[in-house]
Amino acid sequence: MNVNFNKRDPVYMQVIRHFKERIATGVFEPGQEIPSRRELAGRLKINPNTAQRAYKEMEEAGLIYTERNLPSRITKDEAILKSVRGELIEEAVDSFVHSIRSIDVPVEEVLELVKEKYKNDGEEVQDD
Amino acid sequence: MNRFVKLVNFELSRFMKVYLTLAALTIIVQVAGVIVKANEYMAKANEAINEDRIPMAQFVEQNGAMSFMDFTRSLWFMGPIAICAAALIFYIFMIWYRDWLGKNTFIYRLLMLPTARLNVYLAKAASIVLMVLGLVSVQLIILPLENSVFKWMVPVDFRSDMTVGQIINWDYLSMIIPQTFTEFILYYGAGFMAVSILFTAILFERSFKWKGIIAGIGYIAISVIIFALPVLSMIFLNREYLYPLEILGLEVALGIVVTAMSIGVGNYLLKKKVTV
Amino acid sequence: MIEVNDITKKFGRKKVLKGVSFTAEQGEITCIIGINGVGKTTILNAIMNLTPLNEGQILINGETIHKHSYEKITFIPDAIIMQPNMTIAESMQFMADFYDSWNQERATELLDFFKLQEDEKINDLSKGNRAKVNLLLGLALDVDYLLMDEPFSGIDIFSREQIAEVFTSHLVEDRGVIITTHEIGDIEHLIDKVVLLDDGKVLKQFNSEEVREEEGKSVVDVMREVYQP
Numbered sequence: 097m098n099v100n101f102n103k104r105d106p107v108y109m110q111v112i113r114h115f116k117e118r119i120a121t122g123v124f125e126p127g128q129e130i131p132s133r134r135e136l137a138g139r140l141k142i143n144p145n146t147a148q149r150a151y152k153e154m155e156e157a158g159l160i161y162t163e164r165n166l167p168s169r170i171t172k173d174e175a176i177l178k179s180v181r182g183e184l185i186e187e188a189v190d191s192f193v194h195s196i197r198s199i200d201v202p203v204e205e206v207l208e209l210v211k212e213k214y215k216n217d218g219e220e221v222q223d224d
Numbered sequence: 225m226n227r228f229v230k231l232v233n234f235e236l237s238r239f240m241k242v243y244l245t246l247a248a249l250t251i252i253v254q255v256a257g258v259i260v261k262a263n264e265y266m267a268k269a270n271e272a273i274n275e276d277r278i279p280m281a282q283f284v285e286q287n288g289a290m291s292f293m294d295f296t297r298s299l300w301f302m303g304p305i306a307i308c309a310a311a312l313i314f315y316i317f318m319i320w321y322r323d324w325l326g327k328n329t330f331i332y333r334l335l336m337l338p339t340a341r342l343n344v345y346l347a348k349a350a351s352i353v354l355m356v357l358g359l360v361s362v363q364l365i366i367l368p369l370e371n372s373v374f375k376w377m378v379p380v381d382f383r384s385d386m387t388v389g390q391i392i393n394w395d396y397l398s399m400i401i402p403q404t405f406t407e408f409i410l411y412y413g414a415g416f417m418a419v420s421i422l423f424t425a426i427l428f429e430r431s432f433k434w435k436g437i438i439a440g441i442g443y444i445a446i447s448v449i450i451f452a453l454p455v456l457s458m459i460f461l462n463r464e465y466l467y468p469l470e471i472l473g474l475e476v477a478l479g480i481v482v483t484a485m486s487i488g489v490g491n492y493l494l495k496k497k498v499t500v
Numbered sequence: 501m502i503e504v505n506d507i508t509k510k511f512g513r514k515k516v517l518k519g520v521s522f523t524a525e526q527g528e529i530t531c532i533i534g535i536n537g538v539g540k541t542t543i544l545n546a547i548m549n550l551t552p553l554n555e556g557q558i559l560i561n562g563e564t565i566h567k568h569s570y571e572k573i574t575f576i577p578d579a580i581i582m583q584p585n586m587t588i589a590e591s592m593q594f595m596a597d598f599y600d601s602w603n604q605e606r607a608t609e610l611l612d613f614f615k616l617q618e619d620e621k622i623n624d625l626s627k628g629n630r631a632k633v634n635l636l637l638g639l640a641l642d643v644d645y646l647l648m649d650e651p652f653s654g655i656d657i658f659s660r661e662q663i664a665e666v667f668t669s670h671l672v673e674d675r676g677v678i679i680t681t682h683e684i685g686d687i688e689h690l691i692d693k694v695v696l697l698d699d700g701k702v703l704k705q706f707n708s709e710e711v712r713e714e715e716g717k718s719v720v721d722v723m724r725e726v727y728q729p
Contacts, residue, residue: 101689103688103712103718103719103720103721104712104716104717104718104721105712106709106712106713107689107709107712108709109713116558133669134673137669138665138668138669139664140668141664141688141689141690142530142668142689142690143667143668143690143691143692144668144672145527145675146689146709147691149709155722180582207541218661227598230597230598234594235668238583326584327579327580328578329577329581330581330582330583332550332575332577332581333548333581335548335549336548336550336570336574336575337567337570337598337599338567338568338570338571338598338599338600338601339567339598340567341567420586431552495549496552497552498552499545499550499551499552500545500550500551
């Protein structure tokens with residue numbers, strides 16, 4: 097686990113985002129055990145208080161759950177899992193649209209380019 | 225073991241190498257001195273008797289029999305004592321300054337110990353006293369030994385014997401090695417008072433730096449004046465209105481006052497004013 | 501909580517602290533930053549009663565410092581504070597002798613963590629390793645508060661990483677930490693609270709996550725605003 101944190105977003109939000117990405121891509125499976133707060137702080141090299149905060153927020157959002165004194169786990173709730181994926185995609189598209197709009201390109205041209213790039217990129221990845 | 229005892233132990237151990245060197249130096253130089261002095265005398269006697277054909281009795285009459293005092297008056301005996309005394313007086317200052325000097329300022333640790341800071345002060349003072357007593361003990365132990373070496377090297381006809389008791393009664397040795405318990409208390413009490421005055425003066429300097437030097441010297445002056453008040457008043461008034469025993473009693477009382485004052489002021493400085 | 505209330509400190513005629521106030525909570529890492537060097541160490545010295553103040557007051561959990569406080573709060577200056585001719589084992593023994601709050605188990609763990617050899621003399625250690633010994637002797641005490649003066653300055657990058665790791669571990673957890681630094685670099689993510697100091701005054705104090713969340717600014721952004729208006 098290695099995260100490059102940026103310096104202007106709250107660290108706890110970056111941690112949550114990191115978790116969401118892993119959930120969306122299936123690295124974290126539903127019901128999987130996650131590191132303790134202390135472990136997480138050590139691995140990500142962040143303040144234990146920040147790890148605590150991130151877990152608290154995720155717990156409230158239903159992303160993770162804790163039963164009694166057992167370690168926390170990734171949620172098994174399908175609806176939440178799906179929404180995480182949707183949310184991430186939407187976020188990525190949003191920021192893409194935001195930056196592409198500033199160059200003022202027709203949407204068809206962009207979509208064509210996107211398709212092509214996406215295909216090539218994917219093949220390149222497979223070639224590796 | 226409480227922290228005061230541990231501190232004393234620590235203070236003693238960190239000076240131990242130098243201290244043992246001092247003790248060894250004293251033993252080696254003094255014993256060597258007895259041998260050298262005895263040899264000198266006997267060489268002279270042999271020369272006179274064998275070469276100049278002077279009868280033994282006449283030689284002893286002319287030159288005097290050799291006594292142990294001929295050795296104790298020499299540099300062989302007094303040199304090591306002077307060196308030890310100088311080293312310990314120097315260490316009264318260094319026992320504090322070494323904690324501030326250099327990159328590794330140990331005073332941080334000492335001031336942050338979970339014990340009254342006065343214990344640091346008292347432990348250092350106790351260490352000095354113990355070191356003095358230790359060296360005096362060494363001297364006391366090796367005196368009979370030296371006396372034996374002396375007797376072994378100089379035949380009985382050439383020497384005038386003294387007991388250890390007579391030896392330590394002589395001159396400045398009687399200051400270092402008191403004859404009675406009362407003297408012991410008086411001499412070493414006065415010594416402890418002097419140490420406490422110097423410690424407090426050092427702490428003035430450590431607390432207020434340049435101004436502290438003046439304050440420290442001022443403190444020493446005030447202490448000395450208080451302690452010497454009875455004697456001074458007699459000198460100035462030119463009248464002896466107290467019996468010697470009364471003066472002694474007064475001095476003891478003033479000595480206790482000055483020592484208590486030094487410890488009290490030292491404690492205050494350590495707690496409220498000292499700086500790392 | 502450590503409360504520093506309006507403290508003033510003069511060295512001769514020079515005022516190094518001109519009414520400094522801030523608080524540091526237990527369980528948080530508070531970072532005192534001063535780009536111009538003066539005053540930070542003096543604040544830590546003053547908290548530990550190692551230098552007298554001209555005005556103001558410092559409270560630790562509501563009390564002024566006393567001899568028993570040193571079992572609960574400790575200070576790690578930037579120079580090692582042991583006799584240099586002692587070995588690491590001897591300095592640990594010294595601490596164990598004098599502090600009830602010495603935690604031998606944790607000391608052994610730290611020795612391992614820092615990969616230090618017990619029988620080495622402090623004198624023979626590299627600068628980085630000395631800093632680690634210094635840290636070890638402080639961290640192995642079961643204290644509520646830990647004060648560190650420039651723990652990252654003048655040591656190699658690997659030692660620095662290792663020391664930073666301490667902050668994210670259970671070794672520091674639940675304690676209040678105050679550290680001073682002149683460059684925030686490596687530790688921006690680690691700290692809870694920032695106190696910006698300049699010319700003997702606190703220019704600003706803030707919670708670093710709050711500033712990111714509410715203003716979208718990094719700690720360095722805030723420093724830029726404060727120090728170069």
